[in-house]
Amino acid sequence: MEVIRIYAHPKYKHRTKSKKKYQAHNTHNQINVILQFEKSRPISKTKTRLAITVVAKNKLKTPEATGARSIIGSSPALFSFWFILSLLLLLHLLVNCG
Template sequence: MPVTLSLLQFPLSQLESLTLNGSSRPSLLRKPTAFSLTPRRTALPPIRAMKSMQGRVVCSTNDKTVSVEVTRLAPHPKYKRRVRKKKKFQAHDPDNQFKVGDYVQLEKSRPISKTKAFIAVPMPPRNVRKTPEAVPEDLGLPLESQQI
């Protein structure tokens, strides 16, 4: 009943454009209200998830582009065990400095091409042993057994 009453308010020329499959102008079908029902958007902080990732270079054949394989651990949907998931990303390498096997960090940037939105940044090696010269053997303090 309320639909027919609201349709009677419009002139006949506007009602002819209404069809059963919904191809009418949405402004004609709205009820007039004194205030807007659309929620106003507030300034929310941007989501910065996955801003940087680490991975291994698997292909460096292209000019100024490296293919980086990022491995992450994700829970299995059925067994709830963490399994390794791999994904390849194209990253920008402006100086062609990375070779296959290098570990790099991917920094999010503006889209550089259709498939590139990351910049490859060098990462320090993870398990580097310190040289013997860097580690002092004697601190210059006498041992407890040497004290009199």
């Protein structure tokens, strides 16, 4: 399990990311999930933490999920505008460079 901590640098005031890896006992063998864990008795040589609850599942971020959208695919009028603009640019390049 990896815990990522973002904090402000004391002198330079920029954000710094630090990572710390822990070995935690996961009874349900769930992967790619955000877990909440607590310190417990030693379970094995390296495992001293126990996974308690699943906070959220990590899902692959799609553009629709993040709210991003395509400029060309947003409306037919914008598509025709960009299509005509690209044709004019291509014609301009052919006339001047060819």
